[in-house]
Each structure stands twice: as structure tokens, then as C-alpha cells.
Amino acid sequence: MAKTVIEIPYVVELPVGPQHPALHEPLLIKAYADGEEIVKVEINTGYNHRGIEKLMEKNNFYRGIFIAGRVCGICNSVHANCYVRALEYILGVEPSRRAKCLRVLAMELERIHSHMLINAVMAEILGFTSLFMNIMLDREKVMKAKEILTGNRVLADYMMIGGVRRDIDGVKRDKLLNLLNRIEVDVKRYKKIFEEDDTLLKRMVEIGLLSRTDSTKYSFVGPVARGSGVRIDSRASDKYDAYDEIPFNVITREEGDSWARMMVRWDETLEAISISKYALEHLPSDANPVPDERRLPRAFPEGSSYARVEAQRGELTYFVESRGGANPYRVKIRTPSFLNIIHSSILYIGYTIADLPVILTSLDPCVSCMERVTIIDLDNGVSRKIPFKELANWRRGD
Amino acid sequence: MSFESKLSSLKKYFVEEQLIKPNRKVYVFKSSDIKYLFKELIDNFGFDNLYVSTIVGTDLLKEGLIRLDYYVVFLPEEVTVVFRTFISRENPVIDSLIDIIPGVLSGECETHDLLGVVFKGNPYLKRGFFVPKDIVDSKEYPLRKDSKV
Amino acid sequence: MKEIAVEKQYVTGLAKIIRYSPWLVHFNTGACNGCDIEVLAAITPLYDPERFGVKLAPSIRHGDILVVTGAVTKKAGERLKRLYEQMPNPKFVIAVGACAIDGGVFNKAYSVLSGADKVVPVDIYIPGCPPRPEAILDGIVKLLSKLK
Numbered sequence: 001m002a003k004t005v006i007e008i009p010y011v012v013e014l015p016v017g018p019q020h021p022a023l024h025e026p027l028l029i030k031a032y033a034d035g036e037e038i039v040k041v042e043i044n045t046g047y048n049h050r051g052i053e054k055l056m057e058k059n060n061f062y063r064g065i066f067i068a069g070r071v072c073g074i075c076n077s078v079h080a081n082c083y084v085r086a087l088e089y090i091l092g093v094e095p096s097r098r099a100k101c102l103r104v105l106a107m108e109l110e111r112i113h114s115h116m117l118i119n120a121v122m123a124e125i126l127g128f129t130s131l132f133m134n135i136m137l138d139r140e141k142v143m144k145a146k147e148i149l150t151g152n153r154v155l156a157d158y159m160m161i162g163g164v165r166r167d168i169d170g171v172k173r174d175k176l177l178n179l180l181n182r183i184e185v186d187v188k189r190y191k192k193i194f195e196e197d198d199t200l201l202k203r204m205v206e207i208g209l210l211s212r213t214d215s216t217k218y219s220f221v222g223p224v225a226r227g228s229g230v231r232i233d234s235r236a237s238d239k240y241d242a243y244d245e246i247p248f249n250v251i252t253r254e255e256g257d258s259w260a261r262m263m264v265r266w267d268e269t270l271e272a273i274s275i276s277k278y279a280l281e282h283l284p285s286d287a288n289p290v291p292d293e294r295r296l297p298r299a300f301p302e303g304s305s306y307a308r309v310e311a312q313r314g315e316l317t318y319f320v321e322s323r324g325g326a327n328p329y330r331v332k333i334r335t336p337s338f339l340n341i342i343h344s345s346i347l348y349i350g351y352t353i354a355d356l357p358v359i360l361t362s363l364d365p366c367v368s369c370m371e372r373v374t375i376i377d378l379d380n381g382v383s384r385k386i387p388f389k390e391l392a393n394w395r396r397g398d
Numbered sequence: 399m400s401f402e403s404k405l406s407s408l409k410k411y412f413v414e415e416q417l418i419k420p421n422r423k424v425y426v427f428k429s430s431d432i433k434y435l436f437k438e439l440i441d442n443f444g445f446d447n448l449y450v451s452t453i454v455g456t457d458l459l460k461e462g463l464i465r466l467d468y469y470v471v472f473l474p475e476e477v478t479v480v481f482r483t484f485i486s487r488e489n490p491v492i493d494s495l496i497d498i499i500p501g502v503l504s505g506e507c508e509t510h511d512l513l514g515v516v517f518k519g520n521p522y523l524k525r526g527f528f529v530p531k532d533i534v535d536s537k538e539y540p541l542r543k544d545s546k547v
Numbered sequence: 548m549k550e551i552a553v554e555k556q557y558v559t560g561l562a563k564i565i566r567y568s569p570w571l572v573h574f575n576t577g578a579c580n581g582c583d584i585e586v587l588a589a590i591t592p593l594y595d596p597e598r599f600g601v602k603l604a605p606s607i608r609h610g611d612i613l614v615v616t617g618a619v620t621k622k623a624g625e626r627l628k629r630l631y632e633q634m635p636n637p638k639f640v641i642a643v644g645a646c647a648i649d650g651g652v653f654n655k656a657y658s659v660l661s662g663a664d665k666v667v668p669v670d671i672y673i674p675g676c677p678p679r680p681e682a683i684l685d686g687i688v689k690l691l692s693k694l695k
Contacts, residue, residue, distance in 0.1 A: 054540060055653070070652050073581025073677065089419040117584065136591040143588070154581045154677050216449040216473070219501030230473070237476035305419035306469070308478065317469070319418075319454050334452040334505075342504040 036352040041345040053331050060326040061087055061300055066157065068318075071333065073154050074117070075311050077110045079333075080159040082309040085240060086320040087161055089305035091297070099163030099289035100242040101279045105176075106150055106158050107241075107309075108272040108279070112183065113142040114312040115265040115272075118364045119190065122262060125357050125392050126203050131193065138186040145179045148172050162291030177280055184273045191266040194259075203392075204259035208347045208359035211256060218343045221336045222314020223268065224363055226252045227261035234310040245282075248275050258362035265364075299326050313337055313364050341365055357392040401475055404442045411435045416482070424467075424480040432483065433493050439470070440498060447473045450495075453505030455513045459543040462487045464515060468502075485515070494520035514539040565611045565637060566694050568600035569687070572610030574630055576617035576663070581677040582644035583616050589680035596684055599691070612639050612687065615663040618646035618653045624666045631667045641671045641686055648672050 032040040052071055056064045068083040069076040081103055088095070095103075120135035143153045149168060150156035158164050168176070194200055210220065215228045225232055233250040235243045251267040253260040304321035314336025321330040340363050347359050411431050416424035427435055439448065454467040468481040485492050494517035495502045506517045511525055526534045538545045571590075575583050590596050590603055604610040607630055619627060631640065642663040645651035650661025663669055670693075673686040 067652055070579045070581070070676075073579040073584060076579070076581065133592055136588065137593055140588070140591075140593045153679060154585060213445050216447070217445045217499065217501060219449045219451070219499075219504075221449075221451075232471070232473065232476055234476075303419060306422050306478070306480075307420075315451065315471075317452055319452075319467075321456065330454075330456045332452070332454045332456075338504055338508075339501070342507075343501060 031348060031353070031356060033353050036354070038348050038351055038353065038356065041348045053333065056331040057328060060298075061322075061328060062161075062296075064328065064331065065159065065161075068333075069155060069157055069159075072335070074114050075110070075313070075316070075335075076154070077106045077150075077156050077158060078309045078311040078316055080157070081107060081241070082307045082316055082318045083320070083331075084159045084161055085309070086305045086307035086318045087300070089307065090300055090303045090320065090322055091161065093162050095163045095291070096287035096289055097242065097245075097284040098167075098286055099291075101283050102149075102164045102168070102289055103159065104242045104246065105276055105279045106146070106156055106164070108276045109142060109146050109149065110156075111272045111312050112187075112269050112276075113139055113146070114364075115269045116142065116187070116190075118361070119194070119262055119265060122204075122358070122361045123200070125361050126200060127393065128197075128199060131190075135190060138183070138190075141179050141183050141186075145176055145183075148175055148179075160291065160293070161296055163289045165290060167289050173280055173283070177277065180273055180277050180280075184270070187266065187269050187273065191263075191270070194262060194266060201259065203355075203358055204262065204362070205255075205257055207258045207351060207355050208362060209256050210347060214346065215256075218346065219339045220314075220343065221339055222311070222364070223261050223264040224314065224340050226250070227264045228256035229254045232315065234308045234315050238308055240307075240309070242279065246275055246278050258358055261362045299324060300328075304330075311336055314340060337363075337365060354392055354394050401472060401477065405479070407442065408435060408438055418480060422469075422478050422480050424482050426482045426484075429466075429483040429485050429492050432495065433498065435481065436495055436498050443472065449473075450499055450501050450505065451478065453502065453509055455509040455515055455541070457487070457513060457542045458484075459487075464490050464513060466492065466509070466515070490515040491518060492516075493518050496520045496522075512539060512541040514542070566691050569611040569691065570602060570604035570609055571612050571614050571687075572604050572607050572630075572634070573614045573616070574627060576615060576619045576623035576627055576647070579646075582646070582675075585677045585680050586614055586616065586643060586683060589683045594680045594684055596687075599684070599688060601684070601687060607633050608635060610634050611637070612641060612690070613667070614641050614643055614683075615647050615667075615669075616643050618650045619660045619663055619666060624660050627663065627666050639670045639690055640667050641673060641690065642669045643673045643675075643678060643683060643686075645674060645676045648674060651676065 030042040031038050032042075052067060056067055059067065065080055065083060069080040071079050116135050116139045120132045120139070123129075123135065124132035146156065147153050149172070150158040151166065158166075210224065210228045212229045214220075215225045215230045220228075220230075221232065229252055231250055231252050234240075235248070236250050248271050251264050251271060253264055300322040302322055302324050304319065306317065306319045308315055308317045310316075316336055317334045319330070319332040320328055323329040344360070344363055347363075348356055351359065411427045411434070412425045413428060414426040416426065418424055449471055451469040451471050454469070456465045456467075458465055463484045464487050466483050466485065469478055470481060471478050483492070490513070492515065494506055496506065496517070497519065503520075503522060506520050507522055507524075509515045510517060510520075510523045517523060533540060573583070573586055588594070590601070596602065613631060613634060615627065617623070631638070640663065642648055646653065647663045654661035660666060671686045671690045673682055675682055678686075
């Protein structure tokens with residue numbers, strides 16, 4: 001019988017609806033626990049959602065590029081890229097090969113910094129704070145690289161219809177290659193720690209097992225699905241931008257536990273570094289990657305398109321429908337966290353309460369949205385709030 | 399059997415074929431056939447070889463219909479195929495797929511909350527799942543074209 | 548969690564006491580997380596906030612400075628106000644990012660109270676989308692020097 005209820009107010013970013021984020025009604029993960037074991041999980045009440053889809057219908061297509069970039073700060077390049085490509089399909093515009101390569105470079109740099117961030121957070125949740133600080137310190141090199149390429153550390157605003165906003169010259173290219181080589185040394189070191197350190201392994205191996213069939217049945221995407229052996233990667237299937245020319249591997253693991261998911265991310269980081277280096281070394285010089293803005297049409301033709309991109313967290317899709325005019329008729333954004341987090345209730349059953357933060361972090365949710373957890377003792381009705389991080393060290397009788 | 403031939407055995411449900419750029423095939427089917435169509439999809443392909451990527455609902459005010467697109471990705475080729483159907487705007491009811499494919503939970507709940515589509519048989523549907531309280535109280539469906547938000 | 552009986556010691560006017568060791572509480576009123584990861588980056592070793600005595604407070608009752616990110620909606624605004632009232636005196640508010648200043652890209656969206664200063668008194672505005680971690684630390688240091 002369930003003796004305690006743990007309520008985790010968690011905020012999922014969904015770009016739908018007319019409202020801006022309503023933190024008061026976050027997603028509530030209600031875990032019912034008997035002693036230490038979780039017996040039932042409910043994911044209910046309101047979500048954090050924004051007026052983005054409605055806002056995009058009210059603004060013209062070009063402003064939508066900036067709105068799309070602000071759906072998620074960590075994934076801003078991939079959001080903007082997906083929206084821009086959906087518009088390019090409607091218009092029938094094809095960017096130059098150099099622009100495609102630069103786009104890939106921006107997105108892969110973002111993948112590197114995001115994966116380092118979530119692995120740092122996982123280390124912190126498990127109590128390994130010095131590893132968290134070290135990974136964050138080395139992550140600054142990636143932010144520097146992003147700044148050299150796009151002009152800003154976080155929000156790149158780099159994509160535009162027909163290409164990118166700025167070009168790079170030989171000096172920047174050498175700086176980027178230098179940074180990437182140094183980052184590669186760091187990432188290999190951290191991957192080794194995650195493979196060998198006992199404190200990390202004991203808390204992650206065999207935790208939150210996801211079977212191969214459940215992966216597709218419950219529509220998991222991204223590293224969560226790839227950690228269970230599902231070979232899906234939008235870069236390999238759609239071959240958008242320069243991915244048809246750059247060789248890379250799709251990383252999968254068979255174990256299906258939290259450790260496998262984090263290791264998939266480390267391996268993807270190494271792949272991202274090799275893709276970026278290849279892109280820099282083989283940068284085509286066919287045309288100016290920055291298109292002439294004045295030639296872009298104000299009103300779009302009729303048509304609808306569906307673009308997919310491999311975001312850091314999984315498959316991100318944009319559906320854009322235009323019925324002529326300067327504003328879109330419908331924009332639908334489906335983020336990967338939408339599927340991964342909402343369908344995750346099956347992953348927690350049978351594990352202890354202290355495993356819950358580990359499983360949730362292995363799904364790569366939005367980092368800064370984790371707040372306080374309320375623990376309600378069903379026997380005597382007492383409830384207390386503790387920080388999310390402390391849940392990972394929770395024991396009976398605390 | 400190849401992917402094409404496995405899909406062709408379902409042609410009996412398809413009323414029309416369309417295309418969404420860049421290369422997504424759209425198969426239009428009757429909304430009353432939805433459960434039979436998806437049950438046969440699972441029987442032909444198996445749970446391991448397909449997943450429902452997203453459900454897109456669009457309000458077509460002029461035609462008096464709501465258009466539902468089910469985007470399904472087939473493995474191992476990773477091809478995206480769209481199954482499209484239309485339901486009436488005045489009485490938007492369609493069978494839920496949640497007992498066949500649990501992965502439609504998020505899509506159905508979102509479409510219900512924002513467009514007012516009722517998925518019969520889904521016990522998790524409720525207003526206010528996404529939309530904040532004041533919009534729920536005013537009984538508005540935000541993504542409808544005539545909503546006053 | 549033990550609560551430190553801070554309220555008894557601090558009285559408005561003795562604000563300069565926190566000058567040497569301000570503890571931050573970070574509140575996200577629903578942003579894109581761009582500003583949040585820069586606030587997170589600002590507490591890492593490269594920027595070394597601890598030389599100013601700045602660190603993240605374990606709970607709201609230990610906080611001296613409230614760092615607000617995100618454009619504030621009506622519901623998040625209520626929560627923000629409650630958080631502000633729970634903080635012991637002396638307390639200050641820093642609005643980080645274009646969205647916290649006036650709503651940013653979203654300021655025409657329906658129920659957005661465009662900006663944190665519609666709910667709580669803001670002492671320092673740090674513009675940017677998102678601002679660099681150095682700018683965030685610079686804003687905090689400017690606030691501390693104002694207290695002299």
C-alpha cells in the first residue's frame with residue numbers, strides 16, 4: 001500500500017496556446033511510494049505552455065524565426081533551423097553548400113554544450129559536485145566557440161531563409177579547430193570517468209530500464225530511445241543541410257538504463273566534435289552563405305511543409321501551413337521533451353524514491369525548471385518540502 | 399515484405415492521397431475507420447517498427463471541419479507517413495487510440511485542450527491540462543480560429 | 548531544514564551588512580532557459596562569483612538577492628510576489644534578461660505582465676537576450692556598491 005506521495009512540480013516547455021508560461025500550474029509528477037519503492041506515478045495538472053503557436057499566427061513568417069529561437073534557450077539553433085527549413089520547403093529555396101555546412105556547425109556546437117550540461121547536472125544530482133564544476137568549466141570553451149561562430153554565447157539567431165547571418169574567415173576557422181581539439185581531450189576524460197567511477201555507476205546502472213518495445217510503443221525519442229536500441233536519428237533519415245555529405249555514426253546502446261542514456265550522450269558529443277571538425281576542414285566555398293535579404297518575398301505562396309530536426313533531446317518537428325499572405329495559417333511545434341517527459345511514468349515504477357531524480361535527469365528535462373519537491377506522508381498527513389537534489393539522497397525515516 | 403507492400407494492404411482505408419513538402423505522403427481516411435486502420439498497422443508492422451511522432455489538429459473554419467493529422471514514423475527505414483482525417487467542427491468526436499498505442503497520450507490530451515476534440519475512450523482528457531485556468535473558465539479553445547484570446 | 552533566525556538581526560537601513568556575502572535565490576517565471584543557463588554559468592569557477600561572496604542560497608529564507616528571469620505571466624506573478632514576501636529584509640531584486648525587463652519578444656502576448664517590475668520592486672536591470680555571465684556578475688557588484 002502506498003504510504004507516501006511525492007509531488008514533483010516540474011515545468012515542461014510546450015509552445016502551444018495563447019498563454020505565456022504559467023509556472024503556478026506546472027506539470028506535477030505524483031509518485032506514490034510504499035516505504036522506499038515507487039508503486040504508481042501520475043503525471044497530471046497543468047503544463048507550462050506559451051503563446052508561441054498563436055503568437056506565430058499573429059506575426060509574419062520572418063518574425064517567427066526569432067520567436068522560434070526563443071522557445072528554448074538551450075536548443076535555439078535547432079528550433080530556428082527547423083522552422084527556417086520548413087519555410088524553405090514552402091518557398092522552394094535551397095541554401096548554398098557553404099551555408100549548409102555552417103548551419104551544421106552551429107547545431108553540433110549546441111549539441112556538445114547541451115550534452116555536457118546535462119551530464120554535469122547528473123553528476124551534481126548524484127552528489128559529485130566537483131565533477132559538475134569541472135564539466136561546467138570546460139563547457140565554457142564550447143560557449144566561446146559558439147560566440148566566435150555566431151556572435152552570441154547562447155541565443156545564436158544564426159539561421160535565416162536561404163542561409164546564415166554571418167560568414168567565417170580563415171582566422172576564425174583556425175580558432176574553432178583549436179578549441180574543438182581541446183574540447184575533445186576534455187570530453188574523452190569525462191567519458192572515462194562515467195565509465196569507470198564506482199559512485200556514478202552504482203547509482204545509474206540498471207536504473208530506469210526501458211525495453212525496446214516500450215520505447216516505440218510509448219513514443220520515446222532521442223537519446224532516451226537510442227539508449228534502448230532504437231536506431232532513430234533525423235540526421236540520418238532526412239539528411240537535411242550538410243548531413244548528406246558529412247560521415248557520422250548513429251549511436252545506440254542496448255542496456256536501456258540511465259547509464260546507457262548518459263553514455264549515448266557522451267558518444268554523441270564525440271561524434272558532434274568529429275562532425276564539426278570535418279565541416280570546418282571541408283568547408284565549401286561555392287557561394288556567399290549570407291543571402292540577400294531584400295530578395296526574400298514578403299508574402300508566401302500556399303502550401304504546407306513538415307520539417308524534422310535532430311535536437312539535443314530528440315526528434316523536433318515543425319509543421320507550417322501557409323494560405324498565402326504574410327502570416328502563417330498554422331504552426332505546430334512538437335518538442336522532444338513533450339513526448340519523453342509526459343510518457344515517462346512507466347519508467348519509475350519499482351525503483352526507490354532516491355532513484356527518481358536520477359531517472360528524470362537521464363531523460364534530459366529542462367534543467368532550470370527543477371524546484372522543490374513536496375513529500376506527503378499519507379499515514380499522518382504531514383507534508384514537507386525539500387530541494388529536488390536532496391531527493392537523490394532520501395532514505396526512509398528522513 | 400517491403401515497406402511499400404506492407405502499407406499497400408491498407409489501401410482499402412485510403413480515400414485520397416496528398417503530399418506535404420518536402421516528401422511526406424499523406425493518406426486521407428474516414429474518421430470512423432481509425433481504430434481498424436491503426437490495429438492493422440500494428441499487426442502488419444509490429445510495435446517495434448513504428449511510433450506515433452505527433453498529432454496535428456488544425457481548425458478549418460471556412461470548411462466547418464477540424465483536420466487531424468497523425469504523423470507515424472516507420473522503422474527501420476525511418477520514413478514519416480501522415481494519416482489524415484477530417485471531423486466536424488460542431489461535434490468533434492473521434493475514437494481514441496490510447497488502448498492500442500499508449501504513445502498518443504500527449505498528442506490527444508493537447509489536441510483536446512487546445513481545439514476541443516473529444517477522443518472517446520481516453521480517460522486522461524481534461525481541460526486545463528495545458529491551458530491556464532482563466533481560459534478554461536471562459537470555455538475558450540485557444541487554437542480555434544474564432545477564439546477570442 | 549533549519550531556518551536561520553535572520554529576521555531578528557536585519558533591519559532595513561542596515562542593508563550594507565549583506566554587502567560582503569550576498570546569497571542569491573534564482574526564480575524562473577517561465578523563460579526559454581537562455582537566461583537561466585547564463586545565471587547557472589555565472590556561479591561556475593570561470594567567473595568565480597565566490598570572490599564577491601556570491602553563492603546560491605539553499606532556500607528562499609536564506610536569500611538576500613532575488614534573481615528573476617523570464618517574462619512574468621499573471622500566475623507566475625502571484626508566485627513571484629509570494630516569494631518576495633517570504634524573503635527576509637534586507638532584500639533586493641535583480642531582473643535578468645529582456646523578458647524580465649519588459650516582456651521581451653512576448654510582451655504583446657495575452658496574459659503576460661510584461662516585466663518583473665510590475666510585481667516586485669526591481670533594483671537592477673540587466674539587459675540582454677541572454678546577458679553574458681560577466682554582465683550578470685557586474686550587475687550584482689553594482690548593486691553591492693550601491694549599498695555603501
